[in-house]
Amino acid sequence: MKRNIYIPFIILTISSLASGCGSSKMSYPEPVLPLSDNAFVSYAGTFKIGSYEYDADYGTIAVPENRNKTASRLIHLPVIRIHARSATPREPIFYLAGGPGQSNMNCKPFDTLLVEHDFVMVGYRGVDGSTTLDCPEVVDALKRNDDPLSEESLRNLAHAWGASARRFAQQGIDWNGYTIPQTIEDMEAVRLTLKYKRINLQSESYGTRVAYLYGLMHPESIHRTIMIGAAPPGGFLWDSHMVDQQLNDYALLWSRDSLLSARCPDLTGAMRRALQTMPKRYLFFSLNPGKIKIAAFGMLFHRQTAALVFDAFVKADEGDYSGLALLSAAYDYIVPSMFVWGDLASKAVSADLDSVRIIATCTEASNSILGSPMNTLLWKPLLYDRIPIQPLPEELRILRHSDVETLILSGSVDFSDPPKNATYGLLPYLRNGKQIILSEFGHVGDLLYLQKQSTERMMASYYNTGIPDTSGVKYIPMNFNVQWSLPSIAKTAFLTAALVLMSLAAGIFWIAKRM
Secondary structure (H helix, E strand, O other): OHHHHHHHHHHHHHHHHOOOOOOOOOOOOOOOOOOOOOOEEEEEEEEEEOOEEEEEEEEEEEEEOOOOOOOOOEEEEEEEEEOOOOOOOOOOEEEEOOOOOOOOOOOOOOHHHHOOOOEEEEOOOEOOOOOEOOOHHHHHHHOOOOOOOOHHHHHHHHHHHHHHHHHHHHOOOOHHHOOHHHHHHHHHHHHHHOOOOOEEEEEEOHHHHHHHHHHHHOHHHEEEEEEEOOOOOOOOOOOHHHHHHHHHHHHHHHHOOHHHHHHOOOHHHHHHHHHHHOOOEEOOEEOOHHHHHHHHHHHOOOHHHHHHHHHHHHHHHOOOOHHHHHHHHHHHHHOOOOOOHHHHHHHHHHHHOOHHHHHHHHOOOOOOOOOOHHHHHHHHHHHOOOOOOOOOOHHHOOOOOEOOEEEEEEEOOOOOOOHHHHHHHOHHHEOOEEEEEEOOOOOHHHHHHOOHHHHHHHHHHHHHHOOOOOOOOOOOOOOOOOOOOHHHHHHHHHHHHHHHHHHHHHHHHHHHHHO
């Protein structure tokens, strides 16, 4: 019962982890039967954004499951085209969402972009189409009560990946067909079907890798690209040393606030102490160190939820572990269902599998503040049991020069895709690339919505002229103050649970007495 009461509080707390584009239910036409390669069917409808309804097309396209095999079966993917307001629109914008393992159909684009550009969403194979790479074996392994970062849990997770692979093979699913290059060819098929000569790309996080490779594979198809939170090759791995550096950057910002620094003069030290001295339980709720680290790492992606994490650790260092108990509970509801795990594996492993680097990044220094929990969870199981996903050709796994006009938007405190990764690991290979780093911004949600109007203006001007209009960008200092802290949310949930149980007990006692 207590878990059901937790759910609304947890969802409210973690909500800003989403990439920023809102979701909505859509329906699509049934594919043309019998299926043929690139067969497309659509119907006209509307797409509502705020109070305005845009003309839109809802379509379904048939594509090969694996274009590298002549006898590959066909799968079908959804397509949405939102029409521009202009009767003579400029190059359309194709959307590439983050992930991998998440949908590409849930974006509500900025109105400013729709003035002169069609906006197109093509379903990600493995998530949105007729074949979804769900892995219930992996989900069950992630839901165990053990520490998810322990050796035993990671071995169990490795066995779960193996079981999923065998089941895919028995179902006739070609796991090696669900890669980034195949996704790019899906986009190309839609571009040609809709008769667009060249397109713009709006990419976010993982989607920026798709955009970069798109520019290498089909440079003649791309007009301009905007990358929001860029993930260059190797970006699916997180280094614990980088995580520590980012936490130290936050600690420096914390120290500039006299009230905060008086309360806690050493933010990273408080985090270390809280994790090292943490009991196994808070009241009758579990404090699972691995779950806490994973949930905390995810919430550090955006500055608003990062403030909640730091507040919870400082309070834990003061003896109040209720906020960390809520993080531990949040893991059970959020992480196992966060991704379509088979799609995440097919995209990430084929692109970034490098056993030497996996071992290096999974070996954390003993004095690391938080370690690299997502890195350990996602990659270390591959050291115990390989899954049958083939790597991409080497030319698609290494950095190569691109002439596509590209704008990179980065946040200085982005834990998911640190700006240095793009500055030193991608920008030198973009001959027509620019990077704008917004001070004290985090990942995609911050970059899109902390200064929504200035971001819209910047993106629209870049697509139209190649020059981003940054005149409206203002410095927004990091705010560590929280209105509803995790300990407050947790205690409210605990009190609510206690009141519900007391009410049930009183009701049962009253009924029994009457009987």
